[in-house]
Amino acid sequence: LAPLLARTPGRLVGAGVGAAGVVDPATGRILVASDSFRDWAGFAVTEAVETALGVPAFLDNDVNAFLMGEVSAGAVRSESDVLGMTLGTGVGGALWTGGTLFPGPHGAAGEIGHIPGFGDLPCTCGGRGHLETLASGRSIGARYADRTGRRLTAREVYEAATYGDEDARAVYEAAGRGIARAVVITAGVVDLTTVVVGGGVSGAWPLLEPVVLAALAAEPPVSGHPVRLVRAALAS
Ligand SMILES: [Zn+2]
Structure with a gap:
């Protein structure tokens, strides 16, 4: 998992997580784990991150997150x-x-x-x-x-x-x-x-x-x- 922390100066306001495998952004769970971390299917990622950080968390597939980043502010803006x-x-x-x-x-x-x-x-x-x-x-x-x-x-x-x-x-x-x-x-x-x-x-x-x-x-x-x-x- 590669959390991208969204910050205002001095204050964490949310966390976005891109995870390998098939994920459900609506529930924040991994549906089908990738070969790289097999036992994660069903894991409630956003719940765990929200509990740990105390801010809203959002989950998407890592490649979807990569592409949205590149379209928003990268090579294909x-x-x-x-x-x-x-x-x-x-x-x-x-x-x-x-x-x-x-x-x-x-x-x-x-x-x-x-x-x-x-x-x-x-x-x-x-x-x-x-x-x-x-x-x-x-x-x-x-x-x-x-x-x-x-x-x-x-x-x-x-x-x-x-x-x-x-x-x-x-x-x-x-x-x-x-x-x-x-x-x-x-x-x-x-x-x-x-x-x-x-x-x-x-x-x-x-x-x-x-x-x-x-x-x-x-x-x-x-x-x-x-x-x-x-x-x-x-x-x-
Ligand atoms: Zn294959």
Whole structure:
């Protein structure tokens, strides 16, 4: 959990919490816990935070919170049709359409990290061939280990790529092509103008950006309008 404390000078007035998994903002509970913290399903997050801090607390999915932040005050300020994608421990997605967040009836809209069609590797969610198997931080480390037998973090793989390690570069190129495919699929369904990418793996932006842009140019959205690709501005 990553609480963002809203403060006036000297006085805490409320707390916003972005949590991984499927959450219910109305009740402040986690409905489906993510793989990163399995036993949290049913936990009353806002109740616990309000008890601890004595101020109103609000809960949303972490990627929804990320996207709302970027639309409010970040890289996609005031834009109306945006896919938010976080490349962290896992791959998260959220949709902002017609100037508002579109969570979907189950709170799972925009979850582009867990749609099949990105290969055949097993995913943390139990499915196969999801974008998360190519583009999450732990997958980048795992895909590099598949090729070399050496276990590095995503950041170390990025550093190796910048020093000319061809295996490291190939792992990031596969991630970038996967990200582009996710963008084209989403743009074809909801007609986006922009994609904002955050999360720790976006630290490899100098390597990822040209790969994603080249793949998008080779396979443009059906609208005929290119999708703008930007890195998150508020946090990585
Ligand atoms: Zn998955």
